[in-house]
Amino acid sequence: MKRAKVFTLLVIIVLNIFLLSGCWNYREIEDLAIVSGLAVDKGRTEGTYLVTFEIVDFRGGDKEDNIKSEKVEAEGKTIFDAVRNAIRISARRLFWSHADIAIISQDVAREGIIQLIDFINRDAEPREQMQILISKEKTAKELLEHQSLLTDIQSFELEKAIAHRESYSKTPGAHVHDVINMLAGDGIALSLPAVGTVINNGRKVSEISGMAMFHEDKLIGILNGENTKYFLFVKDEINRGLLTLNEVPERAYDDITLEISENNTKVTSLISYGKITMNIDIKTKVSIAEVDISKNVIDEKGRKNLKTTAEQMLKTNIENVIKLVQEDYGVDVFGFGDTIKKENPELWKSIGGDWSTMFKKIKTNVYVEMEIISSGQMAKPIKIGGS
Amino acid sequence: MFYKRKRMKDMPKDNIKQEENFNDINLEEDLDKNVSVFRSIFKDDDTIIFRWFENQHNNLIKLCIIFVDGMINSEIVNENIIRPIVSSNTLKSDKTIVDRLCNKIIVSNNVEKTRSLSKLVSSIVNGDTVLLTEGSKDALIISSKGWQTRSIEEPETEKTLRGPREGFTESLLINLSLLRRKLKTSDLKFKYRTIGVRSNTKVCICYIQGIANEKILQELYRRLDAINIDGLLDSGYIQEIIRDRPFSLFKTLGSTERPDTVAGKLLEGRIAILVDGTPVALTLPSLFIEYFQVSDDYYVNFYFSSIGRLLRIFGFLITISLPAIYVALITYHPEMIPTSLIMNISAAREGVPFPTIVEAIGMLFVFELLRETGLRMPTFMGQALSIVGALVIGQAAVDAKFISAPMIIIIALTGITGLMLPRIKGAVIIIRLLFLFLASFLGLYGYVLGMAGLLIHLLEINAFGIPYMYKLMQIDPLEELKDTAIRAPWWYMKYRQRLLSSNILRNKTDRRNM
Numbered sequence: 001m002k003r004a005k006v007f008t009l010l011v012i013i014v015l016n017i018f019l020l021s022g023c024w025n026y027r028e029i030e031d032l033a034i035v036s037g038l039a040v041d042k043g044r045t046e047g048t049y050l051v052t053f054e055i056v057d058f059r060g061g062d063k064e065d066n067i068k069s070e071k072v073e074a075e076g077k078t079i080f081d082a083v084r085n086a087i088r089i090s091a092r093r094l095f096w097s098h099a100d101i102a103i104i105s106q107d108v109a110r111e112g113i114i115q116l117i118d119f120i121n122r123d124a125e126p127r128e129q130m131q132i133l134i135s136k137e138k139t140a141k142e143l144l145e146h147q148s149l150l151t152d153i154q155s156f157e158l159e160k161a162i163a164h165r166e167s168y169s170k171t172p173g174a175h176v177h178d179v180i181n182m183l184a185g186d187g188i189a190l191s192l193p194a195v196g197t198v199i200n201n202g203r204k205v206s207e208i209s210g211m212a213m214f215h216e217d218k219l220i221g222i223l224n225g226e227n228t229k230y231f232l233f234v235k236d237e238i239n240r241g242l243l244t245l246n247e248v249p250e251r252a253y254d255d256i257t258l259e260i261s262e263n264n265t266k267v268t269s270l271i272s273y274g275k276i277t278m279n280i281d282i283k284t285k286v287s288i289a290e291v292d293i294s295k296n297v298i299d300e301k302g303r304k305n306l307k308t309t310a311e312q313m314l315k316t317n318i319e320n321v322i323k324l325v326q327e328d329y330g331v332d333v334f335g336f337g338d339t340i341k342k343e344n345p346e347l348w349k350s351i352g353g354d355w356s357t358m359f360k361k362i363k364t365n366v367y368v369e370m371e372i373i374s375s376g377q378m379a380k381p382i383k384i385g386g387s
Numbered sequence: 388m389f390y391k392r393k394r395m396k397d398m399p400k401d402n403i404k405q406e407e408n409f410n411d412i413n414l415e416e417d418l419d420k421n422v423s424v425f426r427s428i429f430k431d432d433d434t435i436i437f438r439w440f441e442n443q444h445n446n447l448i449k450l451c452i453i454f455v456d457g458m459i460n461s462e463i464v465n466e467n468i469i470r471p472i473v474s475s476n477t478l479k480s481d482k483t484i485v486d487r488l489c490n491k492i493i494v495s496n497n498v499e500k501t502r503s504l505s506k507l508v509s510s511i512v513n514g515d516t517v518l519l520t521e522g523s524k525d526a527l528i529i530s531s532k533g534w535q536t537r538s539i540e541e542p543e544t545e546k547t548l549r550g551p552r553e554g555f556t557e558s559l560l561i562n563l564s565l566l567r568r569k570l571k572t573s574d575l576k577f578k579y580r581t582i583g584v585r586s587n588t589k590v591c592i593c594y595i596q597g598i599a600n601e602k603i604l605q606e607l608y609r610r611l612d613a614i615n616i617d618g619l620l621d622s623g624y625i626q627e628i629i630r631d632r633p634f635s636l637f638k639t640l641g642s643t644e645r646p647d648t649v650a651g652k653l654l655e656g657r658i659a660i661l662v663d664g665t666p667v668a669l670t671l672p673s674l675f676i677e678y679f680q681v682s683d684d685y686y687v688n689f690y691f692s693s694i695g696r697l698l699r700i701f702g703f704l705i706t707i708s709l710p711a712i713y714v715a716l717i718t719y720h721p722e723m724i725p726t727s728l729i730m731n732i733s734a735a736r737e738g739v740p741f742p743t744i745v746e747a748i749g750m751l752f753v754f755e756l757l758r759e760t761g762l763r764m765p766t767f768m769g770q771a772l773s774i775v776g777a778l779v780i781g782q783a784a785v786d787a788k789f790i791s792a793p794m795i796i797i798i799a800l801t802g803i804t805g806l807m808l809p810r811i812k813g814a815v816i817i818i819r820l821l822f823l824f825l826a827s828f829l830g831l832y833g834y835v836l837g838m839a840g841l842l843i844h845l846l847e848i849n850a851f852g853i854p855y856m857y858k859l860m861q862i863d864p865l866e867e868l869k870d871t872a873i874r875a876p877w878w879y880m881k882y883r884q885r886l887l888s889s890n891i892l893r894n895k896t897d898r899r900n901m
Contacts, residue, residue: 030733034729036726097721
């Protein structure tokens with residue numbers, strides 16, 4: 001009898017735990033405004049940010065073609081201030097976990113991006129998989145406002161374009177956690193993908209190409225897409241992508257395209273007589289993907305020719321890019337300092353503090369070894385018969 | 388609960404059966420007196436027939452048979468009892484007449500001589516014929532049972548793709564013969580018990596001597612003997628009364644209508660209980676894994692049966708978890724849903740007036756309503772149900788924005804997988820609802836909490852002294868896992884389960900000899 005009473009009381013108390021605690025964190029999914037991406041610009045008054053959010057708009061319900069994107073603009077003294085101010089406009093709480101990209105305007109980037117990175121990393125909702133992009137245009141906002149081509153949400157389309165960068169290899173990728181690693185790392189400078197506007201079929205669309213280089217967290221300059229490719233060779237971030245040989249000055253081969261199928265780059269430091277030289281060994285496997293008919297590149301001689309020309313072309317271009325970065329920007333986006341630090345920590349201790357000036361003078365040797373492994377589905381070029 | 392003490396006081400003190408004290412009454416030599424005793428016992432019962440007759444050669448020999456109309460085979464009574472006695476010309480009216488009747492006159496396979504009145508009364512109501520003779524204190528009980536029974540059919544609830552098609556009937560003797568035909572050994576033992584003070588139901592305990600675990604058998608007898616109930620109309624009474632953990636959602640006695648299933652369980656060392664008047668037999672001890680095993684598993688290819696079992700286990704997990712996980716993800720952890728999916732769900736929920744949890748509970752309720760209606764209504768009304776179920780609840784409710792379409796999918800999947808395991812249906816409904824509540828208060832934490840509670844509960848149950856999750860939680864002998872979530876080929880299953888049986892070797896087939 002007494003046990004029954006105690007049991008009943010216990011049940012009542014336990015039930016109250018659920019009822020009194022309320023529904024922790026309970027929120028209906030349709031009350032959330034799902035943020036797909038954001039753009040950070042300078043605010044209208046000094047020292048403020050203008051943050052533009054792209055949110056997913058479901059007003060049409062679940063009928064077809066009714067998911068659209070909507071933009072919300074909010075100004076604030078800090079990023080988070082702007083985020084909270086946005087609720088005043090959108091009425092719904094912004095939900096960050098599905099946000100894929102953040103575009104930063106050049107004006108903001110020149111003053112430092114650490115504030116945004118800190119917010120994304122510190123707040124519980126945004127993910128570290130978010131892609132950080134730098135706008136090549138005047139503002140970041142306009143890139144979000146372009147009509148997306150195939151999907152309904154511009155941010156998701158940009159994110160997909162970066163995710164598929166392997167196929168064109170003209171931009172680096174940078175998730176928030178990569179950005180933090182690069183920012184915190186010694187002997188490596190931050191590089192972020194850049195996005196600009198192009199006209200496609202009479203309409204303005206966003207195009208990802210090139211990269212932005214930073215000194216600490218401040219923007220220094222932007223490299224174009226072609227140069228970025230050779231930069232990626234040094235960083236060993238090439239997996240696929242193309243090499244076109246029509247850039248060779250003497251035009252020995254016209255319009256031959258090689259598809260990279262595998263690439264392996266090894267950067268080592270060589271210290272002799274107090275001088276540091278970086279050796280860059282590039283081993284790449286390519287296949288012939290598009291051939292002009294004027295010359296035979298398939299037979300052994302032709303193939304050998306092609307190989308040396310392509311190797312030479314790659315070497316020159318890479319050397320040019322390293323020179324360009326060293327002379328014009330002077331930031332070690334290649335991570336040479338990082339290599340030295342790993343290989344020779346003692347040396348790094350003495351030169352680390354002075355690395356930014358030292359980097360500009362450092363010598364590099366580029367060795368390229370190319371292997372042509374296949375010619376696609378055809379052995380010989382298409383013959384054109386006499387007419 | 389708080390009024391228990393008061394109610395106990397009000398209860399009448401007497402027994403569940405008003406004691407009919409036949410013991411002090413004995414039969415006398417006077418036939419008229421004896422018959423009048425029976426008449427007074429069966430007062431107000433018009434189905435009792437008293438048939439007087441005499442021998443045609445000797446008028447002194449007067450006899451009376453007593454039986455229940457409709458429960459006897461009249462051909463036996465006419466041809467094997469009345470005719471030989473009436474026409475016999477050797478009968479003499481002396482003290483040995485009863486023995487002579489028993490041994491020389493009556494043509495029956497089962498005749499018993501007795502003086503006990505209570506035994507006579509019980510055999511009359513059991514369908515036997517009682518023969519009283521003038522001038523004798525003894526009476527004869529002549530077996531003459533004969534009533535209509537259902538023919539042997541395939542059980543509706545346990546259809547199989549392959550395997551025997553016969554099922555138990557309501558007649559205990561037919562059921563026992565079905566069982567005996569499958570296991571032709573003298574080790575197969577049938578022990579009778581009579582349970583039910585008013586129903587006097589015959590209960591048969593079946594086991595194979597040398598295989599069944601003696602301790603479990605003794606425990607079963609102890610529990611059966613403790614039953615003191617007025618009537619036993621189905622084996623469900625026993626199942627509910629003698630099970631371990633009476634308030635648990637899980638049964639420790641299995642039930643089946645298939646003789647081949649019972650035979651299979653007997654061969655595994657289990658014990659079966661057959662109850663007169665019901666086609667449902669009980670097997671014990673029943674472990675958790677048996678919810679997912681069906682007799683087909685042992686008849687079809689081991690690959691298919693293993694897939695089938697995994698599907699059933701997966702279905703069980705889905706049916707208890709899916710609504711809870713859905714509600715937890717939607718309302719607490721939207722970051723865990725893939726982006727494109729959350730966009731679809733969010734768009735579908737746009738404009739739905741109810742919170743997700745109300746939607747879920749409502750739809751579960753509607754599904755259970757439909758299921759129960761389908762079960763209870765006459766079959767010829769089935770069309771109406773499918774129209775209401777499919778069109779009104781499904782299509783129209785979504786179109787009218789009462790319910791979001793993803794919720795319909797979730798509930799449909801939950802419901803269908805729930806129907807896959809009819810034996811665990813009751814437990815599933817309650818667990819599912821409990822998980823749903825926990826998830827709606829605490830999100831995934833609540834769901835995990837519920838799952839942990841369920842596992843702890845399952846692990847602490849003992850079925851007749853054997854751990855309920857036996858074999859599922861054993862890793863050490865690989866032998867024990869061969870007939871669990873998967874079924875190994877027959878030539879691999881060499882042993883019975885260690886705890887269940889006193890003789891574990893069951894199969895010495897060597898594939899290499901094939």
